[in-house]
Amino acid sequence: MSDIAVHGVGTSHFGRAPGTDLVTLAWTAVSEALADAGPGPIDAVWVGTVFAPAGVAQRVLRAMGITRVPVVTVENACASGTTAFAEACEAVRTGRYGRVLALGIEQMSTAFDGAITPEDTDPEGATGLALPALYAMAATRYLHDGAVTPAQLAAVSVKNHAHALHNPRAQYSGRYTVDEVLASRMIADPLTLLQCCPTSDGAGAAVVGPARGGAREVGVRGIALRSGAPWGRRSPHVWGYDIVAETAADALAAAGLHAATDVDVVEVHDAFTIGEIVTTEALGLVAPGEGGKAAETGVTALGGAHPVNPSGGLLSRGHPLGATGLAQLAEIVWQLRGEAGGRQVDGARIGLVETMGGGVSALDGNACVVAVLEAP
Amino acid sequence: MPLAIDSRPAVWFHVDVTVVDPRPRIVVAPDGAPHVAGVRCQACAEPVAYPWPACPECGGPVVAAEFGPEGVVWSATVVRIPVAGRTPPYALAYVDLDDGPRVLAHVVVDGDGDTAPAVGTRVRLRAGAPDPQVEVIG
Structure with a gap:
């Protein structure tokens, strides 16, 4: 069915590792992905990162014997890793290269004391809009419109922290109650600390090549990449909705699927609780206004009709920006191979990855990538 | 020229x-x-x-x-964490200016800046500050 396949994946552990060199984190992910893929050449490398120093990709790769090949580093905010993956897939699909490595790396703990703010050269950054506040604007609006309740927002955090109990690579995990989530420190009204992703370091990698029908190959059935349209009063939606909906429509069409509800398991960009709710609606996994209820009633939990973020998501697994997309991809690959252990979605055949990065004023996101994958 | x-x-x-x-x-x-x-x-x-x-x-x-000078609050929040060069808490709003664009603005409120205006609140631009600023009216 698919012409392109993921031959192997790997990740580091996710967490704060200010004493660990970013290059070392990357080696962990690349080594695992290469071993997982089995012997063969790497003909080119795409690397996604947002804040890593110049030349970091070559510093990682030289120590692993990956030299003399094209190495391209891309930046697309939180979607940098999935952008690298999308470009790797396209390079294979067009026959430009045979077997390509996609790598995502980020060390946030040495770059930020607390929340990220957009660039000072951007209006929102210069006005003091920390990223949690951008998502808080969407949450406030959803609350006002009666599209979500505070308890439903908190339910996303409860769910994803519980999912991560079964993910040994996750930065955090725990059994929280809705009340505990709501009682945690307020960051930007109405989002509390446990509704915000942590500061994380980590790396993820994937080897992409032509589909050969291997027993452990996960097919790339459709993938799409977009930047955001202007976001303002013309849109009836909160920030970040339209870009996800449009990119998902592209990816689902490329995959020959009618709707996201045909997908068995998804990893979405839950940098903040409201993000998962808006995204599940934008993907069409649940009806508009039903995202909060879906989290509250277990529809999006492991064992529910549409499991979302079995890895723990960005909220609990962690969110090293450039690495996140490849961490999401690795989770879906493991799910579709039946290798996800205690968080396995039974019988998962079709999986979806969605990453959305933003921060540029007046745009509905810097980039969004949606990929549809299928089991071997 | x-x-x-x-x-x-x-x-x-x-x-x-x-x-x-x-x-x-x-x-x-x-x-x-x-x-x-x-x-x-x-x-x-x-x-x-x-x-x-x-x-x-x-x-x-x-x-x-x-x-402008008037508009309506599309959404708002209070930032309660440290942000470089600023003292929390402070209220921010996305304001749809009448027949104009949506702009991000600081909301000038009495007291400690601990209150965000409700969605739909009428506001008016204020001049003279480096940040875009609005105040609640009527």
Whole structure:
């Protein structure tokens, strides 16, 4: 069915590792992905990162014997890793290269004391809009419109922290109650600390090549990449909705699927609780206004009709920006191979990855990538 | 006499594009009312809060335009964490200026800045601060 396949994946552990060199984190992910893929050449490398120093990709790769090949580093905010993956897939699909490595790396703990703010050269950054506040604007609006309740927002955090109990690579995990989530420190009204992703370091990698029908190959059935349209009063939606909906429509069409509800398991960009709710609606996994209820009633939990973020998501697994997309991809690959252990979605055949990065004023996101994958 | 570099839309010569500060610029009109100095698309009428050379919606030509002074809160929050150069808590709102663009603004409130205006609240631009600012009216 698919012409392109993921031959192997790997990740580091996710967490704060200010004493660990970013290059070392990357080696962990690349080594695992290469071993997982089995012997063969790497003909080119795409690397996604947002804040890593110049030349970091070559510093990682030289120590692993990956030299003399094209190495391209891309930046697309939180979607940098999935952008690298999308470009790797396209390079294979067009026959430009045979077997390509996609790598995502980020060390946030040495770059930020607390929340990220957009660039000072951007209006929102210069006005003091920390990223949690951008998502808080969407949450406030959803609350006002009666599209979500505070308890439903908190339910996303409860769910994803519980999912991560079964993910040994996750930065955090725990059994929280809705009340505990709501009682945690307020960051930007109405989002509390446990509704915000942590500061994380980590790396993820994937080897992409032509589909050969291997027993452990996960097919790339459709993938799409977009930047955001202007976001303002013309849109009836909160920030970040339209870009996800449009990119998902592209990816689902490329995959020959009618709707996201045909997908068995998804990893979405839950940098903040409201993000998962808006995204599940934008993907069409649940009806508009039903995202909060879906989290509250277990529809999006492991064992529910549409499991979302079995890895723990960005909220609990962690969110090293450039690495996140490849961490999401690795989770879906493991799910579709039946290798996800205690968080396995039974019988998962079709999986979806969605990453959305933003921060540029007046745009509905810097980039969004949606990929549809299928089991071997 | 402006330097003719190329055939970009005439707006290049009508608004000051040399300012480094990226925040929306609030100017005071002759009647004393504060306005955001931006542009409007001549093709699709999209209002833009910035002196950009073309319309972000359709790429059409733009002319200088002023927006405000009043608008309505689309959404709002209170930032309660440290942000470089600022003292929390402070209230921010996305404001839909009347017949104008959506702009991010600080909300001037009495007391400690601990309160965000409700969605739908009428607000009015204030001039004289580096940040775009609004105050609640009526």
